[in-house]
Amino acid sequence: MIFLFAAFWGITGCEQGEYPEIEERPGSVTLKIGVDISDILPQTRADETQAENDAEKMHTLRIIIVRPNGRVERVKYIELAKPATLQSWDFDTIVSGETKQIYLIVNENTTKIEENIVNKVTPYSFTKIHEKEFFPLDEIYNLTFSVNSNTEQLKGPLPMSDMHRVEIPPVAPDGKEHEIECRLTVRRAAVKFTFYLTNESDKNFKVVGLEMEKMARRSYFLPREFNGEYTVPSVNNNEYYTFKHTFPKVVVLPAKSKTEVNLLKEAGEQPLYLMEGKYVDNDKEKDTKLNYKIALMLQSDEFGEKPWNTTFEYFPNLPDLPRNTHVVVHATLQHDLEIKWEVHVHPYISVPLEPDFGL
Numbered sequence: 001m002i003f004l005f006a007a008f009w010g011i012t013g014c015e016q017g018e019y020p021e022i023e024e025r026p027g028s029v030t031l032k033i034g035v036d037i038s039d040i041l042p043q044t045r046a047d048e049t050q051a052e053n054d055a056e057k058m059h060t061l062r063i064i065i066v067r068p069n070g071r072v073e074r075v076k077y078i079e080l081a082k083p084a085t086l087q088s089w090d091f092d093t094i095v096s097g098e099t100k101q102i103y104l105i106v107n108e109n110t111t112k113i114e115e116n117i118v119n120k121v122t123p124y125s126f127t128k129i130h131e132k133e134f135f136p137l138d139e140i141y142n143l144t145f146s147v148n149s150n151t152e153q154l155k156g157p158l159p160m161s162d163m164h165r166v167e168i169p170p171v172a173p174d175g176k177e178h179e180i181e182c183r184l185t186v187r188r189a190a191v192k193f194t195f196y197l198t199n200e201s202d203k204n205f206k207v208v209g210l211e212m213e214k215m216a217r218r219s220y221f222l223p224r225e226f227n228g229e230y231t232v233p234s235v236n237n238n239e240y241y242t243f244k245h246t247f248p249k250v251v252v253l254p255a256k257s258k259t260e261v262n263l264l265k266e267a268g269e270q271p272l273y274l275m276e277g278k279y280v281d282n283d284k285e286k287d288t289k290l291n292y293k294i295a296l297m298l299q300s301d302e303f304g305e306k307p308w309n310t311t312f313e314y315f316p317n318l319p320d321l322p323r324n325t326h327v328v329v330h331a332t333l334q335h336d337l338e339i340k341w342e343v344h345v346h347p348y349i350s351v352p353l354e355p356d357f358g359l
Contacts, residue, residue, distance in 0.1 A: 026097030027173030038185035097170030106160035216277025
């Protein structure tokens with residue numbers, strides 16, 4: 001199980017300096033770990049610009065170092081003075097000359113309200129993991145978290161996690177201080193959505209909310225990957241459902257406008273944070289894979305006071321949604337009242353609009 005589990009993550013080597021071959025038992029080192037929030041898309045860099053708000057940053061960090069025999073060597077729980085995307089910590093007297101598994105747990109205390117009851121988003125107490133005891137590999141590997149109602153989303157500091165295999169080179173037990181530095185990453189266990197809408201029709205509309213179909217209700221706490229592919233829980237077809245969201249404030253879309261409206265911002269709320277997931281419908285006629293549907297909840301005084309849903313449409317070219325990605329949806333209400341959808345997937349960054357965007 002240990003080797004199977006480790007296969008889902010790449011090996012991170014941490015080396016610093018030249019060390020001689022050692023015939024006797026290796027000495028101890030100080031391991032300096034820097035934890036950065038990962039930017040999973042290629043050719044991009046993780047830095048402060050990738051976090052749009054404090055919910056996307058680290059508030060707490062737990063580092064767990066496990067030796068090859070499965071026993072926990074070090075545990076450190078850190079409450080950050082202020083939310084951040086980068087945190088460093090030193091661990092003294094780590095045994096050298098072996099490969100460690102390092103688990104990173106972020107924002108483990110985030111809560112949600114279900115039927116007036118406050119529960120943790122991640123249903124596990126990491127405080128029961130102690131040094132010198134065996135790491136609960138099976139429990140952590142199979143740990144999942146979920147949203148349990150069709151209106152629920154992830155709010156507050158987002159849960160984040162990752163696991164890395166780190167090779168610690170041997171050092172001589174010569175009484176000298178040896179330091180090794182590692183730069184590790186952690187990923188947000190959520191998908192971020194933002195929506196931009198243009199009304200080119202000759203009707204005035206109000207947007208009161210939106211719905212998305214085939215969203216995943218459940219996700220693994222630790223990311224599961226192998227050869228670039230990730231997996232999701234398979235219980236009851238991952239309990240796919242329709243996510244329904246009503247805006248706290250109605251968004252007005254004037255007729256014949258070329259201005260693209262930031263839908264959630266105008267509605268007075270943050271981006272939506274939902275679960276990663278995979279749900280593929282095959283379009284046999286076009287030989288394409290389709291995934292995730294969306295509909296807007298509209299109202300127009302010309303058609304009466306009651307809102308209605310537009311027809312559900314597939315997100316184009318979106319076969320799956322890995323965690324730690326930002327889905328930017330652009331929609332245009334056309335003259336025939338049909339909606340044209342365009343979807344882009346980014347790292348976790350805000351997507352600025354130029355003043356003349358859409359003109």
